[in-house]
Amino acid sequence: MLISPAPAPHALGHQMMIEYYGCDADILNDPVRMEQIFLNAARTSGAHVISSHFHRFQPQGVSGIVVIAESHFAVHAWPEYGYAAVDIFTCGKTIDFQTAEETMRREMASKRHVVIGEFDRGLIPPETVE
């Protein structure tokens, strides 16, 4: 007898967390350049940008958010360690994560990156999906 599996729950969102090590410190410490990089990564991945907010800390460090119609890109960069923490959070199926990841990696000149987590967010029983 074959038993039909229960239908998989529907995920409303998807999130990827990436560690970028060995980046160019001057790039990580430049909020204008970082904003260009993340806007470019968002747009080339197919996201629709709503707004972006980048902030430089003293004596160093940059935090930035790109709000997209499909959720957000976030980055927190420690130039003194050549390290940037990145999150991509999306809803829908239209964002090209790989293009986004490669764009950020190339433009921050990261020598080593690790995808430390990938999550489905908002698991909704399939019968409730509108």
Added chain:
Amino acid sequence: MLISPAPAPHALGHQMMIEYYGCDADILNDPVRMEQIFLNAARTSGAHVISSHFHRFQPQGVSGIVVIAESHFAVHAWPEYGYAAVDIFTCGKTIDFQTAEETMRREMASKRHVVIGEFDRGLIPPETVE
């Protein structure tokens, strides 16, 4: 013979991902109320708010970011499912995650929440910590 363990690497950041189900749909769909809730959660947790950016989608849904000196709070809410995806990303040791979590849960009237992930971000060898 006792072998000394290697010193633990130092984490630059810490991230917590929380799923809030069974929330009040009217609250989740109100960007002004949601901004107040997340500003309140950030402040009562000890964070220093730099800016906040909340956006309402059509026909429904709210996305919001609170940029804090210690990194960010992010929320993406689907009122039609009573669901909100929350991320808290911090650096330093000063943020009270529990107070933040309880504030958001209470103010969104969530009936069920799940911490689906907690991560140290930016693992730096201890000898390089400045």
